[in-house]
Amino acid sequence: MVSRIRRFSRAALAAVASAALLACIPAPSPAQQPASLPVARYRDAARRIIAAAMADTLAYSRLATMTDTYGSRLSGSPGLERAINWVLARMQDDSLTNVRGEPVMVPHWVRGAESATLVSPRAWTLHMLGLGGSVGTPPGGITAPVLVVNSFDDLAAHAAEAKGRIVLFDSPFPTDVPPMEGYRRNVAYRGGAASAAARVGAVAALIRSVTPHSQQTPHTGSLRYADGVPEIPSAALSVEDAELLHRMQDRGEPVVVTLRMQARTLPDVPSRNVVAELRGSEQPDQVVVLGGHIDSWDVGEGAMDDAGGAFAAWEAVRIIKALGLRPRRTLRVVMWVNEENGGRGGRAYRDQHLAELPNTVAAMESDNGVFRPDGFRFQGTPAGLEAARQIGSLLAGMGAGTVTAGDGEADVGPIVREGVPGFALNVDDATYFWYHHTDADMMTVINRDDFRRCIAAMAVMAYVLADLPDPLPRHP
Amino acid sequence: MVSRIRRFSRAALAAVASAALLACIPAPSPAQQPASLPVARYRDAARRIIAAAMADTLAYSRLATMTDTYGSRLSGSPGLERAINWVLARMQDDSLTNVRGEPVMVPHWVRGAESATLVSPRAWTLHMLGLGGSVGTPPGGITAPVLVVNSFDDLAAHAAEAKGRIVLFDSPFPTDVPPMEGYRRNVAYRGGAASAAARVGAVAALIRSVTPHSQQTPHTGSLRYADGVPEIPSAALSVEDAELLHRMQDRGEPVVVTLRMQARTLPDVPSRNVVAELRGSEQPDQVVVLGGHIDSWDVGEGAMDDAGGAFAAWEAVRIIKALGLRPRRTLRVVMWVNEENGGRGGRAYRDQHLAELPNTVAAMESDNGVFRPDGFRFQGTPAGLEAARQIGSLLAGMGAGTVTAGDGEADVGPIVREGVPGFALNVDDATYFWYHHTDADMMTVINRDDFRRCIAAMAVMAYVLADLPDPLPRHP
Numbered sequence: 001m002v003s004r005i006r007r008f009s010r011a012a013l014a015a016v017a018s019a020a021l022l023a024c025i026p027a028p029s030p031a032q033q034p035a036s037l038p039v040a041r042y043r044d045a046a047r048r049i050i051a052a053a054m055a056d057t058l059a060y061s062r063l064a065t066m067t068d069t070y071g072s073r074l075s076g077s078p079g080l081e082r083a084i085n086w087v088l089a090r091m092q093d094d095s096l097t098n099v100r101g102e103p104v105m106v107p108h109w110v111r112g113a114e115s116a117t118l119v120s121p122r123a124w125t126l127h128m129l130g131l132g133g134s135v136g137t138p139p140g141g142i143t144a145p146v147l148v149v150n151s152f153d154d155l156a157a158h159a160a161e162a163k164g165r166i167v168l169f170d171s172p173f174p175t176d177v178p179p180m181e182g183y184r185r186n187v188a189y190r191g192g193a194a195s196a197a198a199r200v201g202a203v204a205a206l207i208r209s210v211t212p213h214s215q216q217t218p219h220t221g222s223l224r225y226a227d228g229v230p231e232i233p234s235a236a237l238s239v240e241d242a243e244l245l246h247r248m249q250d251r252g253e254p255v256v257v258t259l260r261m262q263a264r265t266l267p268d269v270p271s272r273n274v275v276a277e278l279r280g281s282e283q284p285d286q287v288v289v290l291g292g293h294i295d296s297w298d299v300g301e302g303a304m305d306d307a308g309g310a311f312a313a314w315e316a317v318r319i320i321k322a323l324g325l326r327p328r329r330t331l332r333v334v335m336w337v338n339e340e341n342g343g344r345g346g347r348a349y350r351d352q353h354l355a356e357l358p359n360t361v362a363a364m365e366s367d368n369g370v371f372r373p374d375g376f377r378f379q380g381t382p383a384g385l386e387a388a389r390q391i392g393s394l395l396a397g398m399g400a401g402t403v404t405a406g407d408g409e410a411d412v413g414p415i416v417r418e419g420v421p422g423f424a425l426n427v428d429d430a431t432y433f434w435y436h437h438t439d440a441d442m443m444t445v446i447n448r449d450d451f452r453r454c455i456a457a458m459a460v461m462a463y464v465l466a467d468l469p470d471p472l473p474r475h476p
Numbered sequence: 477m478v479s480r481i482r483r484f485s486r487a488a489l490a491a492v493a494s495a496a497l498l499a500c501i502p503a504p505s506p507a508q509q510p511a512s513l514p515v516a517r518y519r520d521a522a523r524r525i526i527a528a529a530m531a532d533t534l535a536y537s538r539l540a541t542m543t544d545t546y547g548s549r550l551s552g553s554p555g556l557e558r559a560i561n562w563v564l565a566r567m568q569d570d571s572l573t574n575v576r577g578e579p580v581m582v583p584h585w586v587r588g589a590e591s592a593t594l595v596s597p598r599a600w601t602l603h604m605l606g607l608g609g610s611v612g613t614p615p616g617g618i619t620a621p622v623l624v625v626n627s628f629d630d631l632a633a634h635a636a637e638a639k640g641r642i643v644l645f646d647s648p649f650p651t652d653v654p655p656m657e658g659y660r661r662n663v664a665y666r667g668g669a670a671s672a673a674a675r676v677g678a679v680a681a682l683i684r685s686v687t688p689h690s691q692q693t694p695h696t697g698s699l700r701y702a703d704g705v706p707e708i709p710s711a712a713l714s715v716e717d718a719e720l721l722h723r724m725q726d727r728g729e730p731v732v733v734t735l736r737m738q739a740r741t742l743p744d745v746p747s748r749n750v751v752a753e754l755r756g757s758e759q760p761d762q763v764v765v766l767g768g769h770i771d772s773w774d775v776g777e778g779a780m781d782d783a784g785g786a787f788a789a790w791e792a793v794r795i796i797k798a799l800g801l802r803p804r805r806t807l808r809v810v811m812w813v814n815e816e817n818g819g820r821g822g823r824a825y826r827d828q829h830l831a832e833l834p835n836t837v838a839a840m841e842s843d844n845g846v847f848r849p850d851g852f853r854f855q856g857t858p859a860g861l862e863a864a865r866q867i868g869s870l871l872a873g874m875g876a877g878t879v880t881a882g883d884g885e886a887d888v889g890p891i892v893r894e895g896v897p898g899f900a901l902n903v904d905d906a907t908y909f910w911y912h913h914t915d916a917d918m919m920t921v922i923n924r925d926d927f928r929r930c931i932a933a934m935a936v937m938a939y940v941l942a943d944l945p946d947p948l949p950r951h952p
Contacts, residue, residue, distance in 0.1 A: 064723050065727065068598075068720055068723055068724060068727075069597065069598065070598075071598060071600065121545065122544075122545065122546075122547060124547065127915070214691075214916070214920065215690075215691040215693045215910060215911065215914065215916040216693070216776075216914070216915045216916040216918070217691045217692070217693075239920055240916060240918040240919075240920045243918075243919065243920050244544055244777075244918065244919070247540050247544055247919070248544060251541065251544075300692075301720075434691060435691065438691065438692070439603070439692045440690070440691040440692040440693075440716060442692070442716040442719075442720065443716075443719065443720070443723070444690065444715055444716040444719055
């Protein structure tokens with residue numbers, strides 16, 4: 001998860017539009033108002049699904065095998081393609097239907113060797129990660145005095161001092177708001193530091209990693225270069241090291257850093273969205289989409305962000321099938337590609353399935369980690385929200401039944417904006433950003449029982465959405 | 477802090493003996509029973525001390541300057557000696573008395589370049605730190621198949637498979653007990669892995685880092701080689717990487733690692749305990765010792781372990797002096813050297829001050845981080861404990877007044893075992909082991925207000941101990 005925030009100018013506007021949709025649409029007319037849904041008839045199925053999910057071991061085992069074996073899966077990497085092949089083969093093993101990779105051209109950024117070294121006032125190897133999409137430095141690196149600023153405004157106030165320097169934005173992650181809101185505010189520095197610094201003549205831009213907690217942990221993620229501004233190298237330092245340089249500047253010490261980055265962007269390469277289905281028994285052309293993204297950053301093994309979400313959706317469908325619970329409509333697992341640095345998978349899915357979108361009755365994504373779920377964030381009409389809440393009541397017993405209007409995840413965004421009701425699995429994200437886009441995004445983050453709860457929640461919600469007599473009302 | 481646990485065979489026995497002392501000594505006779513101490517007369521002084529400490533900025537500023545400027549301070553390193561020189565100069569600035577470095581010969585272990593690389597089943601750079609005191613590998617490193625075990629018992633059960641292998645002990649930090657107890661149990665692997673593995677023919681030993689929480693964070697610390705057993709290289713992996721290798725073995729995958737370590741032990745070198753005094757007004761030959769250790773591991777900047785504790789003691793005395801509160805007895809700040817990998821400073825202090833120990837009325841150390849304090853752990857007689865509790869009442873208002881019988885810190889151990897009543901500042905150590913002996917032991921860990929509370933608690937307790945009409949009763 002991240003793109004919906006990174007692509008502020010578009011996704012944020014869409015989110016606002018979506019919220020406005022819910023707020024401003026008049027109350028549904030009686031014809032639109034969902035009658036009390038026949039949720040009671042699904043109690044037994046829900047109980048069986050939850051029991052199977054809470055006893056599940058296959059999904060964790062597969063998640064570990066895939067992430068441990070292929071490692072991180074940045075768009076363009078061989079590991080991503082091998083991981084996709086492995087998943088497709090296992091989906092065939094599960095006897096899912098229409099198992100396929102749908103072609104998507106993806107960007108191909110490579111990190112290469114990189115380092116940042118404090119040269120003055122003392123030698124120290126800084127804990128850093130280059131930002132995705134960054135250009136590299138010359139082979140000998142860039143050695144320059146550092147200007148530390150608190151914010152974009154602070155840079156504006158010290159613009160005259162920036163020329164020829166490496167600018168470091170030491171802007172702390174707000175911790176007086178929920179983590180997602182803190183991220184939303186703080187990530188502007190990751191995206192915008194390079195061009196803001198370049199505009200005032202800086203030779204490189206560093207940021208304090210976007211996180212509320214650090215153990216010398218640098219966090220990567222995408223930057224975006226503004227049009228018409230020189231593209232300068234940009235990297236994230238750990239919180240500790242950003243604060244170290246800030247204190248040194250505050251004491252009047254000359255802070256000099258050498259930044260070396262071999263980062264470069266190669267031509268686009270072909271990749272794939274992963275798709276597999278459990279065909280519906282009565283209306284197979286009507287589809288409930290559920291998934292996560294298969295790509296990750298090129299650090300750690302991308303277990304949390306987002307193999308866990310993608311595999312939870314997959315296991316949800318596999319369990320429904322294994323229980324013999326074939327719903328009226330089709331359940332379609334989608335593992336989108338290139339969520340992290342392009343969003344090409346989500347847009348390609350929309351474009352390739354455009355004719356089918358009127359029959360796509362819901363689109364669900366898990367991309368906030370498979371931590372303990374409490375329910376779903378819903379994007380759609382008030383009547384759709386009410387219907388989703390009624391279905392959510394089947395998950396109340398396991399504490400995962402709360403459905404609220406709220407932001408959706410990135411990959412389903414393109415089809416939700418076409419009118420498909422959207423569901424985002426909502427989890428306890430208290431520690432999500434500790435690991436986000438770091439080398440610590442490993443299987444260790446995955447709690448087996450919380451993962452099982454995520455599988456159960458997605459399975460029950462998706463199954464009922466796919467089996468109800470009538471689909472959810474759509475937004476315009 | 478760590479030595480009291482690491483040197484299990486001696487310090488642990490001493491701790492047991494100390495606990496037995498409190499448990500078994502008969503209740504004091506009326507002559508020994510402290511009358512109700514004249515604590516009330518110190519209320520105004522305590523109030524002034526606390527107010528000054530809670531408004532203090534100098535200690536934090538000095539702590540940051542010293543740690544940022546000289547970095548980590550392992551025994552034998554140039555940074556340690558430069559840091560000691562800087563502290564001695566500032567103590568002179570403070571017009572403290574008898575400011576001096578007392579000579580101590582210290583071990584000189586150097587890490588050199590090091591790495592651990594997963595070769596099979598896939599390439600991966602492991603997150604590692606060599607253990608202090610380890611021998612190095614041959615220049616080309618050691619490449620060998622890995623045997624992962626859960627425990628010493630598990631190794632015994634698989635001893636026949638260990639020959640020629642690198643043994644990895646993946647023993648989790650117990651989290652169902654307080655952190656210090658979890659550490660006590662888990663650290664046996666850090667100390668003993670190398671010799672246990674060597675006994676069954678292993679070529680190197682790895683451990684899972686001794687910590688309840690990780691963000692790909694390796695933790696160093698001392699090992700000890702058993703006599704008569706080959707000395708093999710030993711290093712800690714991050715929790716995530718230890719679990720990764722364990723899962724690979726469980727799946728039947730051949731796990732092969734290349735370990736490269738240039739570690740070596742050089743001849744002992746001279747260093748110093750740092751000492752400074754506020755001389756007593758009436759009985760200057762009677763002394764209250766308070767301090768922490770100036771050395772650290774060779775990672776991070778040793779801000780938490782233990783520059784914070786040492787500087788809290790220093791600032792406590794400086795504040796008392798600045799307030800014009802000269803106690804009857806002498807307050808002596810001691811910053812011991814070589815706590816981390818030898819304990820030479822604590823023993824040298826005892827040996828150099830042996831004649832003076834009967835007049836040393838208390839010895840206080842902070843070495844568990846300068847997190848929020850709740851009081852002190854006391855080592856001594858029941859009457860001494862009761863007296864300490866009465867003094868603690870002066871700190872109840874700030875929540876730092878609880879005095880319990882309990883383990884002392886390492887550096888004061890040698891003189892506490894000679895009969896000096898011991899005080900260990902007791903803090904909220906919930907996150908202490910997250911940062912312990914890692915590159916993340918930086919100023920970022922230090923919370924300004926908690927640090928001020930530590931200064932206040934040490935200052936009030938030390939001042940009253942130094943000014944009471946009678947010293948605390950001593951144990952035999």
